[in-house]
Amino acid sequence: MLRKEVNELLTQTDxxxxxxxxxxxxxxxxxxxxxxxxxxxxxxxxxxxGERLIAFRDxxxxxxxxxEFCAHRGVSLWFGRNEEGGLRCPYHGWKYDYQGNCVEVPxxxxxxxxxxxxxxxxxxxxxxxxxxWTHMGDKENRPPEPEWxxxxxxxxxxxxxxxxxxxxxxxxxxxxxxxxxxxxxxxxSLKSDPLFRGAKGNQYNQNDKKPVFEVVEADGGLYxxxxxxxxDGHYYWRITPWVMPSFTMVPPRGDHPMxxxxxxxxxxxxxxxxxxxxxxxxxxxxxxxxxMIDGWGVHNQYVPGTFRPRQNKDNxxxxxxxxxxxxxxxxxxxxxxxxxxxxxxxxxxxxxxxKENLVSxxxxxxxxxxxxxxxxxxxxxxxxxxxxxxxxxxxxRSAARVLPPDQPFKDAMKDDLTVRPGVxxxxx
Amino acid sequence: MAxxxxxxxxxxxxxxxxxxxRAATAEEAAFRVQYPNSTTRSSRIFALDPAAAEAMYAIxxxxxxxxxxxxxxxxxxxxxxxxxDLPLCHPDGSAAxxxxxxxxADVVVLLATTGDSxxxxxxxxxxxxxxxxxxxxxxxxxxxxxxxxxxVVNSMRRFARVLVVANDTDYIPAMLTxxxx
Numbered sequence: 001m002l003r004k005e006v007n008e009l010l011t012q013t014d015x016x017x018x019x020x021x022x023x024x025x026x027x028x029x030x031x032x033x034x035x036x037x038x039x040x041x042x043x044x045x046x047x048x049x050g051e052r053l054i055a056f057r058d059x060x061x062x063x064x065x066x067x068e069f070c071a072h073r074g075v076s077l078w079f080g081r082n083e084e085g086g087l088r089c090p091y092h093g094w095k096y097d098y099q100g101n102c103v104e105v106p107x108x109x110x111x112x113x114x115x116x117x118x119x120x121x122x123x124x125x126x127x128x129x130x131x132x133w134t135h136m137g138d139k140e141n142r143p144p145e146p147e148w149x150x151x152x153x154x155x156x157x158x159x160x161x162x163x164x165x166x167x168x169x170x171x172x173x174x175x176x177x178x179x180x181x182x183x184x185x186x187x188x189s190l191k192s193d194p195l196f197r198g199a200k201g202n203q204y205n206q207n208d209k210k211p212v213f214e215v216v217e218a219d220g221g222l223y224x225x226x227x228x229x230x231x232d233g234h235y236y237w238r239i240t241p242w243v244m245p246s247f248t249m250v251p252p253r254g255d256h257p258m259x260x261x262x263x264x265x266x267x268x269x270x271x272x273x274x275x276x277x278x279x280x281x282x283x284x285x286x287x288x289x290x291x292m293i294d295g296w297g298v299h300n301q302y303v304p305g306t307f308r309p310r311q312n313k314d315n316x317x318x319x320x321x322x323x324x325x326x327x328x329x330x331x332x333x334x335x336x337x338x339x340x341x342x343x344x345x346x347x348x349x350x351x352x353x354x355k356e357n358l359v360s361x362x363x364x365x366x367x368x369x370x371x372x373x374x375x376x377x378x379x380x381x382x383x384x385x386x387x388x389x390x391x392x393x394x395x396x397r398s399a400a401r402v403l404p405p406d407q408p409f410k411d412a413m414k415d416d417l418t419v420r421p422g423v424x425x426x427x428x
Numbered sequence: 429m430a431x432x433x434x435x436x437x438x439x440x441x442x443x444x445x446x447x448x449x450r451a452a453t454a455e456e457a458a459f460r461v462q463y464p465n466s467t468t469r470s471s472r473i474f475a476l477d478p479a480a481a482e483a484m485y486a487i488x489x490x491x492x493x494x495x496x497x498x499x500x501x502x503x504x505x506x507x508x509x510x511x512x513d514l515p516l517c518h519p520d521g522s523a524a525x526x527x528x529x530x531x532x533a534d535v536v537v538l539l540a541t542t543g544d545s546x547x548x549x550x551x552x553x554x555x556x557x558x559x560x561x562x563x564x565x566x567x568x569x570x571x572x573x574x575x576x577x578x579x580v581v582n583s584m585r586r587f588a589r590v591l592v593v594a595n596d597t598d599y600i601p602a603m604l605t606x607x608x609x
Binding site: 003212214215217342350358359360361367405408411 | 456602605
């Protein structure tokens, strides 16, 4: 359980909240680069950390992310004209550049300098990999640009999607570090999903439904090891890294691409679930990429023209009780991503953690909350920058391996859990 | 998507909000049944070495739910020590036996900072394993005596369902609070 005040501390991310301030210490995913595909393309609305923003790409290819509303009379700039190096409000023609500076107020004499007194709050927007990243904190405390491996391998080796999840970011993220649910909720998908099936590790998952956990603190977050029995008294280890505040990776299976997530608050009741797949040493095959586009693995299908999943709470996630009876899907919901999302959304927009009954195997979640709380209060009370901002903290991988019983994974798998360019992932 | 809309919003078959997944709203959360959904757990926390005991004694006066705090009082306990012979005491100094303490326990937590306690860790963890009692091991690393911490973790690995290697002692109350100890 978590006390009410701590639950509120960790789940509220609007401006001038402690956790909101903490998220504003990081570069976070804001949009897919494909949402702004060319110069002068239509702008797109984006809400992050409780702030309604507009993103656009100007005539020179510069990305802008700023307050959605015109400073004149509050019109949404989504209706604006993206032309000649700026975004122009269609109401009275006020124009803004990619940094939020007002560069034209047609009704006022140019010589008056009036427009120099107008500026929309703006944040940097940079492209790394398939993602446009933003940093919504003070410029003076801006961390190095993101260097996550999935975003820096060649384009043919990686694929990223995002989906709207209708609950608070923390309960979504906690699903990403809760390994024990895999043997139940996703058991059907291990057999059928083209991005999971066929790996030897799946057999260990199926044969041992009571994993033993080992949680180890790392400088940037945690390593959460789940151990199942293998042959000859050996252990099959699956290691999930969590990097603060909300990066998680799923341990790999066979030679399938590796995958993971970012969980980014939209507001306190909604978040973006970013999902990526990549292979460190080879291009994704045509079949793999198509499977991701089709919603297999950690990805999902969409309501056309939106980032809302096709299976959502308005249609009971297209629950299929017959598939559940046939053993094809443990919960009756199709797809790994929506199996998770359906249950996490059912907890309510912000789950009441004062009511929960955690058990010892939830120690990964308990420790993650503890680390978040410590980092939030250290930032609030002492101005201490939180972990996870620097490149060395981002050089992590998930891994799976069979080890003798006397070998601690944190030592035996140290190299496996570190990004090694050009070296394949460690997997079973 | 028109077909889905027809299927789920058929005016001839109205659905209460609480009868579908759309009930996951803040307003509907107010209608969740309010009652205590668990009874008090019996937690037993064992400090296996003096440094672990010091960290544990710092929190024993906090308001816990039927948690018992115990200390292994002698060094030199080996894995072959009989469970009945394990030297234990309560915070007030009175003696305790492993049998009486874990008989009704729901969860046992072992706290250790060094490898000197690996024998005691194994004796308790093994007894819990044999009695099907959930046993969690918490090794307090803090960058000190890392080989020793590894030794105690290794000794518990075969018996504990959960092992945690934490840097700071402030994780002890955080974990016990989360577990409703």
